[in-house]
Amino acid sequence: MPRAALRAAEVSAAVLVLLAALQWAFAFSLFDGDFWRAFAFPAQGLGLFWRGLAATLEFTLIVIPTGLFFGFFWGWSRVSKWRFLSWPSGVLVEFLRGVPPLILVIFAYFFGTAFIPRGLDPFAGAIFVAAFAIGLHTAAYQAEIFRAGFQSVPRGQIEAGQALGMTSWQVMRQVVLPQSMRLSLPPLGNEFSNVIKDTSLLAAVGATELFGAGLEFSVRVPLSGHIDWLFLLWTAIAAGYFLVNFAVTRLVRALEGRLAVPGMEGAAG
């Protein structure tokens, strides 16, 4: 049997087994039409599920580029011989990685409400400040990834670039960056996975992204009398995250494939 077909068959089998077990344990049906109508396909407008999914994607698009931007700069600073670059960025990275992202979200939100200029909605603005905080949190992890990438380029090649008469910038641009970027892609993809899940923390400060949508809906559920809908709900939400994660990892892997050079290894280490 071809590998892809076998894999697909296995995944489907596992999913079916899982659903059957859940159904037997908690007596609900995945095909409960009322649930899906209430959650995803209401009479008017877009369902809560889709709005939540869209918001998650939106936040992901804010958080990942922020992380890349600061992460690259901090990672590069960390390998610099200049201590005025490496020490401050080191302290910042240690701090951001040592504190749970939820703390950063909550306090960024509070500080944010104090600083949004008049005229703009303070709460929506503060949510974006909180999203920015998640961006900085992932930037700290990405900084370490970029740093490892830079340090993985063999020193001999840097010497060879210098021997050709390249300036430090040219060595960075022509020798170090092309290689370190390729080396960093797989662990970056892993980190993107993590940060997509971290966007769920924004629900703690009122954002209605996928997880927040679940929280909002779960408040309505006891009223409707369908307790089993709670399991359906969280299964649906889990599936939503799974999908977003899947899409992003596929994208990163496609990028890895396009940039691959025969003989260059994948992740550092």
Place this chain on the structure above:
Amino acid sequence: MIRVEGLHKWFGETHVLRGVDLEVAKGEVVVLLGPSGAGKSTLLRCINLLVEPDEGSVFLDGVRVNDRKIRPEWVRAQVGMVFQSFNLFTHLTALRNVTVGLTKVKKVGASEAERRGRALLDRVGLGDKLDAYPAQLSGGQQQRVSIARALAMEPKAVLFDEPTSALDPEYTREVLEVMTSLARDGMTMVVVSHEMAFARTVASRIVFMAEGEILEEGAPAAFFEAPKHKRTQAFVKTILE
């Protein structure tokens, strides 16, 4: 063409070069011999300023180049270097490895650079491997690309740092052949190597170093048959066995 005067270098507390004087004329092939730790690689790297000397002067065509006013990149573009571990850029093809110095440092146009690159790779016998990546090449082939890369810059001299020490024996020969033909074409070369046959037949002068100093130098015949210094005699004795 290359002159080194009173060169000193410390690495931490270790005095690696202790007042080295050396002169290399145009077209000469100088082979540096000596026990490991003698400072041969360091001396080589002082010539193209990969290592900054602590004291002394390095002259290229009469110009003192280890001067704060002179950009080391300018010097390095005129003196090529071939490394023991080849140090090819793994993300570039053989052709791109050879042309990158031309396009980025000498600002030569892309098509002209490619033309020169092809010619050089042909010259080292790798005309059919233009689009191969370093990982797809054998050690000997990689080293030959690395020689072509150094030659692309049209250097005044080429420095070789133990070019065959990391190669399997079957590939050593092809690299030495390229180096021999280069010498015959009149290139100024300073070579650190343990290949005695090469030293005997191709070198115009042998320089013997130990513990950071030049102890003896002379024509190959004189050097191998009648070494004057005691240390040299001991060295020659061991290598000839």
Place this chain on the structure above:
Amino acid sequence: MEAAFETHAARRLRERRVALLDAAVALAIILIGVAGASYVFLEGRSVDFSYFTSTPYTFDDPVLRLFVGALAVAFLATLISFVLGLAIGFLTGWERAAGPHRVWARRRGLAGGARARHLALGGLRYGLRRFADFYVELVRGTPLVVQMFFIWEVVLLTAPPSWDIHTRSLVAGVAAMTFNTGGYQSEIFRAGISAVASGQLEAARAVGFHRLGAMSHIVLPQALRLVLPPLTNEFVTLFKASSLLFFIGVVEVTSLAKTLTNIDPKIFELFLLTTALYLLITVPASRASGLLERRYRIPGLGLGPGPRQSPRVGKGSPEN
């Protein structure tokens, strides 16, 4: 000698001065950054340290003691989940390390009923192994907080009625954290065991060990050294993840902080305290992990970054 020529001694002095200046500027940047940020977030007032010894409205203990209690809850929850996860992770990781390619171990000399049983057992093990793979994928592909809610619903509905809401929430939280860390630890063990097994298993078999013996006497001891650093990392990550217990109402550090901000808006002081408490645990633990890695390193055998960690210091290329 020209005047432009710098002596060795003069050069060393100049370099030392530059290094000193560099370090001074670095420290200045850090201090100014911290001071500046503090000033901005304090909005003009000064830090109120007496807040930490005050007793907030509706509480019986001073702030500091409340937080120490909350920290204890978080730490204990993490510890229990981690240890339980260790068992899950090790067992599933060991099985998964056998690899999907090893569908059925070949055993000669079996016929009839024995053979059928052997094949069936092999098939079952394969199925379990693949299911374990799916479990790990599931855990890694969904947020812990969603896993937590799912399990919370389950516990709320099925727990004995004598349990109050707090007990249920705590149990659910620990169960969810166990579920989660079990998946990640499974990946750590799998990677560690495979990394060692690939080389050592053949050698051990050649010397005369059976597969089980080879695994326990040769592979495992080495694998255990290899998995120690990523496991320490995982503990730190799990401890940070304990902050998510906030969502299901468990009183740990984060939820306490949030509650107190509603009573006294001493936001900066609370921020200072909570970050300090977390950093107190995570920074030394990360240092310990790095030390462990260096101490138990087997040159040539690497695990790379853990399944959800960023890489630690890269050691460069083989050419170094």
